[in-house]
Amino acid sequence: MLWNLENIVEFTPAQFDLMSTVLTIGYAAHFAGLAYFILARKNVAPRYRSMTTMSVVVMLSAALLLLRLDISLGQAFDFDAASGMYVLGDSTYNHGYRYLNWLIDVPLLLTQSFFVLNIAKKDLFGYRLKLGGAGALMVILGYIGQFYEVVDPLGALLIWGIAATIPFIYFTAIFWRLTGDSLGYLPAEAAATMKNIRYLFMFSWNLYIVAYVVPMLGDFGQSAEGAVTRTYLFTIADVLSKIIYGILLGKVATIRSVAEGYPVDGYEPAVEADVTAS
Ligand code: RET
DSSP: OSSGGGGGGOOOOHHHHHHHHHHHHHHHHHHHHHHHHHHHHHGSGGGGGGHHHHHHHHHHHHHHHHHHHHHHHHHEEEEEEETTTEEEOOSSOOOTTTHHHHHHHHHHHHHHGGGGGGHHHHHHHHHHHHHHHHHHHHHHHHHHHHTTTTTOTTTTTHHHHHHHHHHHHHHHHHHHHHHHHHHHTOHHHHHHHHHHHHHHHHHHHHHHHHHHHHHGGHHHHHHHHHHHHHHHHHHHHHIIIIHHHHHHHHHHHHHHHHTTTTOTTTTTOSOOOOOOOO
């Protein structure tokens, strides 16, 4: 079907190369992240290792998805010597795969932070359910919406997008409160990192919305430039919201591990450990 923006445009060789290069940088970065998180596992005390495991799963699923998208792009388009453009061949490019990947990664990314927060045991399951459930609902609503990005960008695409924003605001508010509380009890260095994590979260997760809105932007939104721009935005958002976010959460876990007396290479044992067990 021709519901995705990429399938209704023709790319110049430069644009096509850009699309492919950006997708390649995306999966290469996630494969690199995969190696990093596997190797960095030892830098956190055992109680934080499930968090690193979640980063490993996120990296692998994202890397494979982006690789799949790049292959799909190559298969869908043929170079047309007559016009000098890349045009759609017998198959189509399925951008919806992205959302199916988010279905795995969004609940993982949201609940991953719980490992470095002090949340009462009795509340943990409830928060997992709320954040994981709202995250999955947002993705499903957005997935339905993206089928309309060509046929009805200012109608159905917009409406499903607004619907997806409701669970988004809901889980963002909870995430903001829980991480905000942590600034009061984390060791100073970890709290400073957590502050950055909160801003990074706000910036990178909102970037997905900007990318979703691209097809609504008139002629530009429905052009090859629009498709290339959107690929850029999604890739930047992916690297920030998964790789950099995971590295910073790992840093918080390392600082907490050291403060709790767990030896980590390159880190001085904390003099004033102001950490209480959760
Ligand atoms: C959609 C639809 C429009 C409204 C909103 C959206 C938000 C998407 C987000 C996606 C985050 C994805 C991540 C993926 C990691 O693999 C669905 C675009 C609010 C926030 C973090």
